[in-house]
Amino acid sequence: MYEYNEIINKLILWYQSNARDLPWRKTKNPYHIWLSEIMLQQTRVEAVKPYFQRFIHTLPTIEALANADEETILKLWEGLGYYSRVRNLQKAAQTVVGEYGGNLPADYFALRKLKGIGPYTAGAIASIAFSLPHAAVDGNVLRVMSRLAADPRDITLPATKTAWEEELTSVMPKGEEGTFTQALMELGATVCLPNGMPKCQGCPVREHCQAYKKNVVLQYPVKSPKKQRTKEYLSVFFLVDQGNIAISKRGEKGLLSALWQLPNCDREKAVPVALRDWGIINGEIKRMKGQKHIFTHIEWHMDCYFVAVKEKEGHTFLWLDRHQIEKEYALPSAFKKIWQEGCETLEEEIK
Structure with a gap:
């Protein structure tokens, strides 16, 4: 479809110079990366920062999370919403303590079996914390890839997400798996924006973007309309x-x-x-x-x-x-x- 190697190299170089300074990016600690990814689901980055730091300060290890009482974890989560996320986080932590000695397994498929960890979160932990070749495909990444390829597939369909997970996993750069994962996320979060016109002039891979070349950026990604609340x-x-x-x-x-x-x-x-x-x-x-x-x-x-x-x-x-x-x-x-x-x-x- 196009030269992935060139796109990947440009993205990595761009990310290394433009990545935001976020507390969970200062470590390879799998627990920190896991926690940040769960917190960032449906929540803005700036809102997550103080929650992440307070949570890590109060419960610095997976074992501490596993043993905390429920009121403590709910209070730490207060305001983030989607409280099932933190309950699942604790259930998964208890499994990790019981089955893996308190350390997240460096295995994508083992991660997927933990409560609350889906393909995206498992891919993020696997690639960022353990440098394993597994893609993490969320809304940001789907938007980026849909525009790059001018892909007409509906991104709300599970089959579309699965297809992109498989394709990106197949081209993960050896030794730079985590950097590539985060570069795609960062591009979607700061340049290839969801609402209004994306910042194409600041995009490091715009010359490879089919939607940009055809001047139809706002037509992608293709999404079926949301149901009324x-x-x-x-x-x-x-x-x-x-x-x-x-x-x-x-x-x-x-x-x-x-x-x-x-x-x-x-x-x-x-x-x-x-x-x-x-x-x-x-x-x-x-x-x-x-x-x-x-x-x-x-x-x-x-x-x-x-x-x-x-x-x-x-x-x-x-x-x-x-x-x-x-x-x-x-x-x-x-x-x-x-x-x-x-x-x-x-x-x-x-x-």
Whole structure:
């Protein structure tokens, strides 16, 4: 199709001069590389930096991660979203400790068997940490390769991704596997951009790019349209009783499973009925600003209420001091703005 050797050499030279200074690039530690790749899934690089450094500081080894209690790892992950990622990370760490003595196996197929490690992450760890010839193909790499080849295949189809994984694995440069992997990632992240016009003038391989030559860069990659997100309508409550705030744990299955949350219910349920069902017999209700939170496939539209509880019965919720909740319990991002406004209202009430 075109001269891979020339493309690879140019990419590597470009990367060596233009790579961003990122903390996980300063090491070959497989644990650090693994953690960074899991954190970077669906999260911006700049947002990940402090999370990565805090996580490594608190849990410096795979064994420490394997033995940590769940609240600790969820708190460290708080704000990154997709909490199943960190739960899977810990399950995989426990397997690594039990079966590999606490060291990630230097084997692509063994890595693939670990919980939460798919072809992309396994390829990234294998090539970057262990210099093994396995490609790591994510959205950035698919975009780069689709434009270079003017490839009409739909990148949302698993077959397209698999085809590119096989092709790139077949041309991995010996001794520079990790550099080539990161160069492709970097090109997609900083030059061959997804939204708006890519920075073709700064691309080291534009003379090899079929889409650039034909002036059809924005026609690639080919992607089938996304399905519309489902909308859900909730009432969310910031309940306060003698300075303590109510939180509850979500069910073991479904969205945000087993995470702590602010009490909430379907919007169709009347507010007084919801409060009564929770054992709130008497309380002063104030309307707060409505919020919207977008997940991958679902939108939450939330009516929000501050309730100063005057009388309650039963033990429906966990009632804790604000500072204890903020220190020890992870609240999903969906509730963060409501939490912030509720705490500000609480401070005003105390004054």
